[in-house]
Amino acid sequence: DAGITQSPRHKVTETGTPVTLRCHQTENHRYMYWYRQDPGHGLRLIHYSYGVKDTDKGEVSDGYSVSRSKTEDFLLTLESATSSQTSVYFCAISGQGVHTEAFFGQGTRLTVV
Amino acid sequence: SQQGEEDPQALSIQEGENATMNCSYKTSINNLQWYRQNSGRGLVHLILIRSNEREKHSGRLRVTLDTSKKSSSLLITASRAADTASYFCATVGGYQKVTFGTGTKLQVIP
Numbered sequence: 172d173a174g175i176t177q178s179p180r181h182k183v184t185e186t187g188t189p190v191t192l193r194c195h196q197t198e199n200h201r202y203m204y205w206y207r208q209d210p211g212h213g214l215r216l217i218h219y220s221y222g223v224k225d226t227d228k229g230e231v232s233d234g235y236s237v238s239r240s241k242t243e244d245f246l247l248t249l250e251s252a253t254s255s256q257t258s259v260y261f262c263a264i265s266g267q268g269v270h271t272e273a274f275f276g277q278g279t280r281l282t283v284v
Numbered sequence: 285s286q287q288g289e290e291d292p293q294a295l296s297i298q299e300g301e302n303a304t305m306n307c308s309y310k311t312s313i314n315n316l317q318w319y320r321q322n323s324g325r326g327l328v329h330l331i332l333i334r335s336n337e338r339e340k341h342s343g344r345l346r347v348t349l350d351t352s353k354k355s356s357s358l359l360i361t362a363s364r365a366a367d368t369a370s371y372f373c374a375t376v377g378g379y380q381k382v383t384f385g386t387g388t389k390l391q392v393i394p
Contacts (some may be wrong), residue, residue: 174286201380202380204382213290213384213386213387214384216381216384219379221380226294227379229383230379252351261327269315269376270314270315270334270376271380272317272329273319273327273329275375276326277326
């Protein structure tokens with residue numbers, strides 16, 4: 172597996188609390204992504220980063236923020252968790268160059284109660 | 285709405301048959317990729333086709349791309365039970381933005 176680690180792997184949290192998920196890579200890849208996966212929707216892009224401190228919104232960014240202060244870490248924060256944010260979250264990375272593949276982490280299962 | 289949509293949503297075939305999945309997308313792309321996901325796991329890259337290519341092969345996989353119709357297809361020949369998984373197309377645009385379709389769930393019956 173590519174050097175991607177997501178933490179935590181599982182989390183249960185209460186509605187209204189902030190939650191931060193971490194994606195850590197050891198590949199020195201430029202691009203990093205956060206997706207959520209829900210039945211019937213496939214993977215939907217939340218935010219992505221094209222460099223340190225360079226981020227952009229995806230399809231479903233409302234209620235989420237991200238930060239990338241160094242190449243290896245990409246943090247996803249749910250500012251005030253809601254039950255609709257219960258999902259499996261995947262981090263991915265891809266390298267320099269237009270035609271490169273993405274490598275995925277193992278996912279974080281988040282339950283908001 | 286999502287960039288890509290796949291068709292069919294689910295497909296069930298007998299071992300040895302061919303499986304064809306289709307993907308339609310909305311905006312211009314640099315390349316299109318196909319991924320596989322086994323239940324409960326992350327996605328694994330299968331094949332990449334560039335926007336100036338029309339067809340590509342890798343083992344039992346054949347991918348076509350029609351940029352005028354904004355569509356792609358993935359053909360798995362001589363399917364095996366181990367091919368049972370969900371398959372996703374992903375489009376790659378500017379700034380290496382990667383967006384996925386809704387996926388096709390393939391079941392290969394031994």
